[in-house]
Amino acid sequence: MTSRTTAGPRHNPVLAELATGIGSPQPLGHDSGTLHFTVTAADLEHFTHRLAETAGARLADLFAATGDPPDQVVLNMLWALDADDAYLLIQTQLRGENYPALSDIAPAAFVEECEIFEQFGVRPAGDKPLNRVAVPPQADHDIPRLGAAPRHVDGEVHAPHAVGGHAFEFPFGPVRASAQESLYYGLVTSGEEVVDLYLLTWHKYRGLEWRLQGMLPDAALFYVERAEGLSAVAQAWAFAAAVEHATGLRPDPGASRTRALALELERLYNHAAAIAALCQATGLSVGQAGAEIALERLLRVNAAVFGHRYLFGVVGIGGAQRAPDLGPLQTELPEAVAELRAVCRLLSGTNSFLDRLEATGILTTEQAVRLGLVGPVARAAGVAIDARNQHLQPPYDDVAVHPAQGTTGDVLARYQTFLAEIDESARLISELARRGATAGGTTSPRKAGSGLGWAESPRGESLAYVELDGDGSIRRARLRPASARNWRAFDDACRSQNVFTDIPIIEASFWLTVAGTAR
Amino acid sequence: MSLWFLRGLRRGVVTTRYPKTPPDPWTATLPTPPSFVTDRLDIATADALVAVCPPAALRREGLELVYDVGACTACGRCLVVADGAAVPSGQIELATQRREDLVKRVAIEGGVQ
Amino acid sequence: MTSPVHGPAGLSTTSSHSADPERLADELSRNVQRWFGRSLHIRTIDTGSCAACESEIRLLGAPHYDLHRLGFFFTPAPRHADLLMVTGPGVRAMDPALTKTWTAMPEPKVVVAVGACALGGVYPTDAFTHGAIDKVLPVDVYIPGCPPSPIALLHGLLVAVGRLVDRVGAQPFTTTTTGPAAASPC
Ligand code: SF4
Numbered sequence: 001m002t003s004r005t006t007a008g009p010r011h012n013p014v015l016a017e018l019a020t021g022i023g024s025p026q027p028l029g030h031d032s033g034t035l036h037f038t039v040t041a042a043d044l045e046h047f048t049h050r051l052a053e054t055a056g057a058r059l060a061d062l063f064a065a066t067g068d069p070p071d072q073v074v075l076n077m078l079w080a081l082d083a084d085d086a087y088l089l090i091q092t093q094l095r096g097e098n099y100p101a102l103s104d105i106a107p108a109a110f111v112e113e114c115e116i117f118e119q120f121g122v123r124p125a126g127d128k129p130l131n132r133v134a135v136p137p138q139a140d141h142d143i144p145r146l147g148a149a150p151r152h153v154d155g156e157v158h159a160p161h162a163v164g165g166h167a168f169e170f171p172f173g174p175v176r177a178s179a180q181e182s183l184y185y186g187l188v189t190s191g192e193e194v195v196d197l198y199l200l201t202w203h204k205y206r207g208l209e210w211r212l213q214g215m216l217p218d219a220a221l222f223y224v225e226r227a228e229g230l231s232a233v234a235q236a237w238a239f240a241a242a243v244e245h246a247t248g249l250r251p252d253p254g255a256s257r258t259r260a261l262a263l264e265l266e267r268l269y270n271h272a273a274a275i276a277a278l279c280q281a282t283g284l285s286v287g288q289a290g291a292e293i294a295l296e297r298l299l300r301v302n303a304a305v306f307g308h309r310y311l312f313g314v315v316g317i318g319g320a321q322r323a324p325d326l327g328p329l330q331t332e333l334p335e336a337v338a339e340l341r342a343v344c345r346l347l348s349g350t351n352s353f354l355d356r357l358e359a360t361g362i363l364t365t366e367q368a369v370r371l372g373l374v375g376p377v378a379r380a381a382g383v384a385i386d387a388r389n390q391h392l393q394p395p396y397d398d399v400a401v402h403p404a405q406g407t408t409g410d411v412l413a414r415y416q417t418f419l420a421e422i423d424e425s426a427r428l429i430s431e432l433a434r435r436g437a438t439a440g441g442t443t444s445p446r447k448a449g450s451g452l453g454w455a456e457s458p459r460g461e462s463l464a465y466v467e468l469d470g471d472g473s474i475r476r477a478r479l480r481p482a483s484a485r486n487w488r489a490f491d492d493a494c495r496s497q498n499v500f501t502d503i504p505i506i507e508a509s510f511w512l513t514v515a516g517t518a519r
Numbered sequence: 520m521s522l523w524f525l526r527g528l529r530r531g532v533v534t535t536r537y538p539k540t541p542p543d544p545w546t547a548t549l550p551t552p553p554s555f556v557t558d559r560l561d562i563a564t565a566d567a568l569v570a571v572c573p574p575a576a577l578r579r580e581g582l583e584l585v586y587d588v589g590a591c592t593a594c595g596r597c598l599v600v601a602d603g604a605a606v607p608s609g610q611i612e613l614a615t616q617r618r619e620d621l622v623k624r625v626a627i628e629g630g631v632q
Numbered sequence: 633m634t635s636p637v638h639g640p641a642g643l644s645t646t647s648s649h650s651a652d653p654e655r656l657a658d659e660l661s662r663n664v665q666r667w668f669g670r671s672l673h674i675r676t677i678d679t680g681s682c683a684a685c686e687s688e689i690r691l692l693g694a695p696h697y698d699l700h701r702l703g704f705f706f707t708p709a710p711r712h713a714d715l716l717m718v719t720g721p722g723v724r725a726m727d728p729a730l731t732k733t734w735t736a737m738p739e740p741k742v743v744v745a746v747g748a749c750a751l752g753g754v755y756p757t758d759a760f761t762h763g764a765i766d767k768v769l770p771v772d773v774y775i776p777g778c779p780p781s782p783i784a785l786l787h788g789l790l791v792a793v794g795r796l797v798d799r800v801g802a803q804p805f806t807t808t809t810t811g812p813a814a815a816s817p818c
């Protein structure tokens with residue numbers, strides 16, 4: 001089905017190297033794109049070092065699950081081997097309340113170490129302070145967790161940040177400008193410059209992973225789409241693919257093209273919205289109005305094609321719940337895209353706009369790699385990762401994607417990445433539509449299994465992992481939208497020689513949601 | 520900047536005339552909460568609808584389907600299993616000052632099976 | 633707590649779609665001004681949305697909807713706000729911020745619950761969420777939808793200021809195989 005024929009260690013020097021002494025990694029579920037192996041807690045540090053030193057290996061996620069017996073915790077470390085079309089899941093049964101401090105080796109693990117501590121009560125060795133991720137400080141009511149609550153919680157810290165010298169802290173949020181999500185900025189400034197910035201994201205944590213436990217995948221999909229409504233398609237696709245890989249379902253080619261059509265429509269409207277937000281943040285109200293006109297037209301195309309402006313309800317387990325109406329893709333979509341391009345052409349010729357974007361919110365390639373960033377933010381910083389062509393799944397084995405890439409890592413490079421991706425999405429949509437797209441296959445078999453799924457959302461790689469019990473219900477579901485990844489670079493981007501009026505510009509260029517990280 | 524000005528003129532007026540006119544024609548493509556076809560609704564169908572509705576907008580009380588239009592997300596899942604007993608209502612002007620006005624009691628007239 | 637706000641008696645509640653648009657818009661913004669003594673200012677607050685409801689609210693200010701023509705404006709300051717649009721299921725961690733925003737608003741104030749989450753449709757009442765906004769604040773207007781489209785939001789705002797009558801109470805949401813039962817829409 002896929003162009004991937006072998007992903008075994010035989011053909012992959014990295015894996016062969018790693019596997020020495022522990023046997024070959026096995027495919028996870030019915031999916032040759034994800035391999036897994038088990039290492040002991042004693043070997044974990046060693047393997048993390050080896051992977052962290054491997055070029056092309058990227059820490060994609062870290063999460064825990066309840067082990068067997070249930071008072072034990074299984075640590076799941078997920079690495080993406082982007083050059084080898086594979087994900088590698090390393091599972092470790094932990095004993096006791098500590099495990100090696102993985103973020104000392106792979107800094108991208110830090111947020112998840114904090115999260116795992118809150119949810120399962122196990123923490124990295126050493127006394128590194130851990131931040132609050134999801135559990136609010138005023139939670140006098142006992143918040144349900146995925147595992148056991150920590151026995152002892154540190155005081156309020158905002159690691160690795162500290163206020164010193166002449167700087168003072170300027171709190172902002174969680175209620176912000178009109179129609180913005182709730183988010184708290186701890187802005188440390190000396191008057192104008194951004195000395196430091198930290199975010200509190202627990203204000204809207206809804207406990208989704210906890211809610212999904214025990215649900216059947218079809219019912220769970222409803223909540224998965226609502227984890228981050230602005231990437232409903234990508235997150236639902238990742239989740240559906242995880243269930244498919246766990247149970248051996250294969251969506252038919254027409255249904256996989258339906259998903260890809262919806263995914264590209266999702267990218268178009270999100271990029272239009274990001275550009276409108278960039279105009280707003282730079283005070284260019286005419287540009288904002290133009291981009292909003294294009295955005296509204298794109299949302300209407302979504303409704304005309306799939307019956308929902310935000311494309312909820314398109315993806316199904318094993319296929320697609322809805323078939324697209326291809327008519328509007330030939331008539332209204334080209335007009336909406338032309339509208340968007342016309343606005344962008346004007347913007348790209350407006351120096352007062354470009355000047356605000358250039359050299360603002362810079363992320364270096366090194367930072368993007370170290371923090372494991374994904375999506376346009378990573379691509380604009382010169383990291384060529386795109387799940388659509390590095391982790392092949394239908395229909396992308398048939399329909400090649402040419403990803404955008406920048407080098408300078410500033411807001412301007414992100415804007416230009418959006419522009420290139422708008423063109424590429426429009427091209428993909430016509431190609432997919434030409435090949436035909438159908439609905440079909442929307443129930444999952446009631447059987448046990450584990451699987452990983454992925455999709456490239458407008459913000460970058462979305463991941464989902466499921467463990468299903470024998471009756472087909474969810475034992476553990478992990479959702480990892482791109483937002484959960486990229487917010488961790490926001491403070492770095494804001495700190496690089498910026499004044500605080502640049503923050504809204506940087507936020508618009510990241511185009512993340514709080515919902516996705518506080519899911 | 521003059522380019523921006525010209526562009527502003529060229530755009531013409533896109534603004535909806537609502538509420539002066541009814542909602543624009545494109546709104547016909549929006550998802551809407553279902554209407555139930557009472558004579559096609561039997562208990563088994565009603566129970567299937569209740570089971571499939573993710574946000575529990577539906578519940579059955581005897582021979583009535585209690586339907587909370589406020590809780591309905593217009594997800595369309597009930598339309599799929601209803602076998603013709605539910606159709607989109609086409610209603611989009613649903614706002615109200617009385618929450619209870621959104622709760623409908625639908626008679627199950629298709630008999631007990 | 634406030635009593636639900638209804639449009640003051642004597643204001644013409646028009647749902648007719650026939651008058652001249654400019655005149656109607658003028659009349660609307662005049663009525664809004666008469667009632668609130670100035671244009672009507674809207675504050676929004678997110679209590680755990682999926683971000684789609686925010687996106688639709690943002691578009692109210694976009695050229696296709698142009699909320700300003702009807703005399704509504706967004707304001708970031710609760711002290712200047714007459715109307716609070718609340719999205720999300722009422723995540724408990726937002727309680728202090730929600731109460732603070734609501735308390736800071738001057739009387740008379742209107743609370744509009746936006747979307748199925750805010751109306752109790754998506755999340756239950758549990759340790760994370762209240763499950764619906766009227767469990768926390770007195771809600772004056774409910775706008776169903778997931779998310780409610782900008783047109784549905786406009787309708788809700790106009791219902792909130794008494795400019796449109798709500799009609800959903802009269803809709804049975806039933807039909808029969810032989811045709812629509814009871815009252816048909818409009
Ligand atoms: S459309 Fe969805 S939410 Fe509404 S009643 Fe049907 S199943 Fe329930």
Ligand code: SF4
Binds near residue numbers: 226682685719748777
């Ligand atoms: S009502 Fe629907 S669209 Fe609005 S926040 Fe809730 S889930 Fe998202």
